Amino acid sequence: MDWMEEAVALLLQGGRLLLKAYPGAGKSTLFPLRLLKALPGRILLFEPRRVAARAVAARLAENLGEPLGKTVGYRVRLEGRESRETRLLVMTEGLLLRLLLEDPTLEGVSAVLLDEAHERHLEGDLALALLLKVQETIRPDLKLALLTATPDEDLNRALKGEVLALEGEGHPVEVFHLDRPPQGPLEALAARYARRAFLEGEGDVLVFLPGKAEIERTRSLLQDLPAFPLHGGLPLKEQAALLRPGPRKIVLATDVAETSLTLPNVRAVVDTGLAKKPRFDPRTGLTRLALVRIPEESARQRAGRAGRTGPGRVFRLYPEGPFPPKRPEILEADLSRALLLALAFGERLEELPLPTKPPQGALEAAWNLLRLLGAVEGEALTPLGKRMLTLPTHPRLARLALEAEKEGLLPLAADLMALLEEGLEGEKDLMVHLEALLEARRAGRPTRAERASALWRGRLGAPPLKALPHPEEVGRLLMAAYPDRAAERLAPGRYRLVTGPALRLEGGPPYLVAVGAELGEREGRVLLYAPLSREDLLKRAEVALWTGWEEGRLRGYLERRLGALVLERLPVDPGPPTAQHLKEALKGFALPEEGEEVLLRLRFLKAHGVEVEAPSLEDPSWLLPWAQGVRRLEDLKALPWKEMLLSHLGEKRALVERLAPESLPLPNGRRKRLRYREGAPPVLSLRVQEAFGLKETPRVLEGRVPVVVELLSPAGRPVQVTQDLQSFWEKRYPEVRKELMRRYPKHPWPEKP
Known part of the structure; x- marks a missing residue:
């Protein structure tokens, strides 16, 4: 049994097949024809690029000895050749998604083949996930095959099918690297090495360039040699001519020649190490082609093209060293269209059996954009969103x-x-x-x-x-x-976007x-x-009432506003402040001393295990009854903060007054305020004469915590700080008395105060 018969048998038996075959084995141009004989309906073969779809279709028709458009046809964007007799249709990945939208059951289709699946385009990954869903739910008889030249474990896990790997026997390939990064124009370097490879070697020379513009510039430098372009915009006849054996030539190609097309007689490859890949550009909000370095897998694929018919040479126009990692497009691209397509199928993108899950940040950005465009409402497609998909x-x-x-x-x-x-x-x-x-x-x-x-x-x-x-x-x-x-111009040279940034x-x-x-x-x-x-x-724009603080005053405006852009403003009465207004006003607000003292007393109690919750300044809704007349920030300072805070405590106010009193009684019949502090006992500041008759240190918290007594001279200067007043009278007072009597003779200084 040859490998094609084995592949057909595995696909018919299990319904899913991952076929890994070396370039030139016939996975795209022979296997689909063999499968055509084993299945009754139509077979769809999908290629990642238009140039590959047209070329593969032409080769399949040639292998049958038929004109293109009979048994084998193709369909690409705005172009195609097919007929009622067509049973094997070659298409691009994007057209598969449109086909699934029109007919999710794929009526009359027996098998779908996804070629070059290892390239991991977003459209290819999404098509695979949707096909797996279709097969699991409504078409268990549908056969799915992934055709690839290189292994990919993510594809293996997503497909969960049979695997057939073919090992190719290539000829030895000698690889040359530049000693240092390339200098000067890329096209001049590529043309120099293409000329050298053509004049010094045998067979055709294949030059990998990033895009059509680079190909045309390189070709202009090789006008004296048979140099031909190969890219997606090339007419089908010119593509087909390059794929047939003929006189020696130089082929200037994009990465379409990396895996999608097999060129005969290539014995030398010139590799710039660059390609143009879809990347989301946040500057324009669109996905466009960006110039990137290729991963190691691509470099190996390119080199392998030189060793198919004989020993080959590869000139890599970059120094030897590590390659960038291979990243599926789903990790780099804008996901808004993919999300739109998934919703059209009644699915959430992140819940589809994708080989690689989409990044959460990119998903959220896609949802936001689609809502902004009116394509979705909630999590469902709108009629406008459905029309956008067409x-x-x-x-x-x-x-x-x-x-x-x-x-x-x-x-x-x-x-x-x-x-x-x-x-x-x-x-x-x-x-x-x-x-x-x-x-x-x-x-x-x-x-x-x-x-x-x-x-x-x-x-x-x-x-x-x-x-x-x-x-x-x-x-x-x-x-x-x-x-x-x-955006609106705020000043010469300066604009404000509707979303806020300048x-x-x-x-x-x-x-x-x-x-x-x-x-x-x-x-x-x-x-x-x-x-x-x-x-x-x-x-x-929307008309809305805006109220808030402006230059220290509470103001109100009736506005016509579009996002961050205020297009018109009419002053109106703001009314009483709301809790949000008070919250904004209290940011960085220094409470008056009497209010701060109440909060310090409450924090002191909490530090000693007494559960008394202080009123929150983060949620100042409790302040609303007191703040009805506030219209300026200065009005906040004039509020009775001590009374407001204590009143908010309700029945616990008496407990606070008892355990952490505002002041203490003195022997002279007066009361003295306590100064509460963070993380320390409260302080009682007294002139020495005020402490006469105070034998022991006063205490708070029902006698559990002695206060710190700060004794002052008649002039208010510190004399002693102590929590043991009895010891002070016995040991220190005699010395203090002698010194202060001389300085303050008019004040009483009894021996036993």
Whole structure:
């Protein structure tokens, strides 16, 4: 039994299969055809990229000896070839999610194959989780297979199926690294090593570059050699030509050639060690491609391409050293669309059988954004959220398109979506970029933005935008997609976002929507904006009563407010203070001395085990009856704090007065106040003459705690501090008497006081 028969048998028996096969084994181009003979219905094969989907479909049809679109067809975004006879359909991962939305039962489909599953794209992981749910609940007969070139334990755990691993026998590959980090332009370095590999070696040369722009720049440096590009935007015929044996050539490819496509006759690889991967950009609120270093698994895959037909060489354009760890996209990406898709299936994203669970912080951010856009209410999809799912883009841009449909501005929406998806740098005014797009369109110059706009116009059924719209019209559309990015100018060069943070922008309009913003700890900056009208902000604003402290006074205003932006204010009577007003006023408030003394007495009792709860200043609702007339912070100090605090104690007030009295009686018939302290006995300060007749130290807490007696001279200067007054009279007083009699002869100094 060959491996394909074994793989088919395992899949038919268990319903789930993880097929690990080396590049070129035929897992994508032979195994699906073998499975087609064993199953009655349709088979869906999903690829992570458009270029791979088209190329794999072409190769499968070629292996059958049929034209593409008959038994084997393909479907990618806005393009496809299939017919009623098509039984094996090759698609991209995103289309699988749309297919599941339209028909969760996948009627007529016998098996679903996910190719290059180890790449761990968010769409691929989500598709796998949803397919597992479908299989467990409504389609137990559905067969699921993951096709991969490298092992992934997270995939193993999620699938819980049969595993078949094929070991390939590659030829030896010699790997060369740079001695130090590359200097100068990447394209010049890649072209130099591609030229060297082509002129010094045999077979084809495969050069891995991050993206289409880098490929074109490198190709311009190799015009005297047969150098060809390979990327997702390449026509199908040109892709197919590169995948067939032919004269020696240099292929300049993105990471699509890493695993998704098998190129014949490659004997040398030039690896820049870079790729463009989807990453959430908090500056724009969108996920876009970012330049990143590849993990070790990718470097090994790239190197393996050189050793399929004979000994090979790999030139790594980076020094030898540790690679960054491999991280599934779910740990890096914005989860708002994935969350929206899960809700459409009646599932919570974090509860799906995903290979890697989503981070809690990213989940919360996704919920917040969807609520802000009106896509969810509570934890359920709204009708608007369901409509947003029909557009294959980020929820922000889907919301923009739906707003444009309502406003009759779909041509403008197509251009804005194209510009925002492509990413804009340099000029901060979005109107400048929009005007440049219109000029290129009028001149017939093809640009990336124009091509992207044409795709969106086809999708939205909109004609091209011909004239530059009013700037505030642009802002109104963007406000629907970026309601959290509206900002008001507070001072020249300084803005306040609706969410609160401050931003800097010199020479901007009074109001704007900051579709690109870099937030800082204290102050951020605007990277890309469109103007907003005050009227559009007022339409979204809410009318509310604001009361609070302002310049030491309690004030009230009727406000039109949008988040942190106060657009209009009308003074009104604030009324009596609330508990919250009092709580704010008491922050940093120094209690008057009489109030502080009561609290010290209560804390003294608590320290000695007497349970008497002091009134809370954190929850000052008990103060409300006393504070009805308070309108200024100074009014708080004038309140009778001693009486308020003691009254709050109710029936325990008598207990406090008995155990921790405010003052003590003296032999002369007068009373003297005690000074209570934190963590120490209270102090009784007396002039020596006031202590005459006081034989022993006074006590509090029903005689359990002696007070500290501070004896003073007639001038009020300290003479003695003691908790043993009897000992003082017997031992120290005679000396004190002699000294003080000379200094204060007019005061009485009896020998036996």
